[in-house]
Amino acid sequence: MTARIIDGKATAASLREDVAAAVARLKSEHGITPGLAVVLVGEDPASAVYVRNKGRQTVEAGMNSYEHKLDAGTSQDELLDLVAKLNADPAVNGILVQLPLPGHIDTSAVIATIDPAKDVDGFHVVNAGRLATGLPALVPCTPVGCVILARQVHSDLSGMEAVVVGRSNIVGKPVAQLLLNENCTVTIAHSRTRDLPEVCRRADLLIAAVGRPEMIRGDWIRPGATVIDVGINRIPTDEGKTRLVGDVAFDEAVEVAGAITPVPGGVGPMTIACLLRSTVEATRRQNG
Numbered sequence: 001m002t003a004r005i006i007d008g009k010a011t012a013a014s015l016r017e018d019v020a021a022a023v024a025r026l027k028s029e030h031g032i033t034p035g036l037a038v039v040l041v042g043e044d045p046a047s048a049v050y051v052r053n054k055g056r057q058t059v060e061a062g063m064n065s066y067e068h069k070l071d072a073g074t075s076q077d078e079l080l081d082l083v084a085k086l087n088a089d090p091a092v093n094g095i096l097v098q099l100p101l102p103g104h105i106d107t108s109a110v111i112a113t114i115d116p117a118k119d120v121d122g123f124h125v126v127n128a129g130r131l132a133t134g135l136p137a138l139v140p141c142t143p144v145g146c147v148i149l150a151r152q153v154h155s156d157l158s159g160m161e162a163v164v165v166g167r168s169n170i171v172g173k174p175v176a177q178l179l180l181n182e183n184c185t186v187t188i189a190h191s192r193t194r195d196l197p198e199v200c201r202r203a204d205l206l207i208a209a210v211g212r213p214e215m216i217r218g219d220w221i222r223p224g225a226t227v228i229d230v231g232i233n234r235i236p237t238d239e240g241k242t243r244l245v246g247d248v249a250f251d252e253a254v255e256v257a258g259a260i261t262p263v264p265g266g267v268g269p270m271t272i273a274c275l276l277r278s279t280v281e282a283t284r285r286q287n288g
């Protein structure tokens with residue numbers, strides 16, 4: 001039996017419609033138009049594509065988009081000055097600094113400078129701490145997208161055995177935290193985990209966020225498990241082109257899993273949709 005394919009593209013489209021409706025209400029009832037500022041330093045082509053898509057979808061949802069493109073040689077102080085200006089600007093409700101930043105800039109210092117109330121990425125320690133202690137927080141977007149997709153298959157995740165492969169601050173740790181809040185039993189596995197295939201086989205819900213193309217094989221998956229693949233890896237094809245693959249060997253996994261997200265069209269589209277939702281949430285909280 002082949003797995004059910006979880007349609008992230010359609011789910012994201014429906015989430016964006018909800019966001020657009022919420023924005024329209026904020027405008028008509030309170031005269032407020034949410035604004036999202038996105039800062040890109042340097043010319044990383046993948047980051048440039050993400051930033052362009054974020055800007056377009058922000059405007060399509062009825063919000064204001066402010067794009068700041070700085071050259072790769074921008075100093076840390078210049079970037080911190082820009083963040084301070086955005087913190088003070090009442091038209092800006094959400095601030096996102098696209099990662100990765102060039103090597104001469106201290107990413108933690110930049111994140112620490114963002115006003116936690118405008119930190120729509122949920123990367124500031126205040127938001128990470130609030131999430132960890134069960135307080136209302138702005139929550140990282142990709143992890144929220146993962147949980148929404150998992151809940152399309154299981155309306156209640158309570159009691160499920162969840163294995164998260166990857167321990168980044170952007171995905172692995174916050175998704176583990178969200179799954180714990182959903183009452184899953186959570187294991188965080190990583191590159192030093194002993195017998196990773198065996199640990200993965202425990203999972204009713206497997207979240208793959210390692211950034212290694214097709215690392216997780218079909219025989220690492222428990223039959224019937226739900227697999228959420230966060231990986232977006234570009235690999236060369238035999239014809240000299242490239243194609244996108246996830247962290248899971250999809251063709252193998254689809255024969256074993258009960259449900260699986262495709263790449264592309266799974267978690268990817270959810271990230272920006274969740275970012276738009278976070279921007280509306282931040283705007284509401286800033287306006288009491």
Ligand code: GUN
Pocket residue numbers: 096097098099100121141142170271
């Ligand atoms: N780079 C890759 N993913 C993300 C993300 O979710 N937020 C930011 N700011 N940069 C990223």
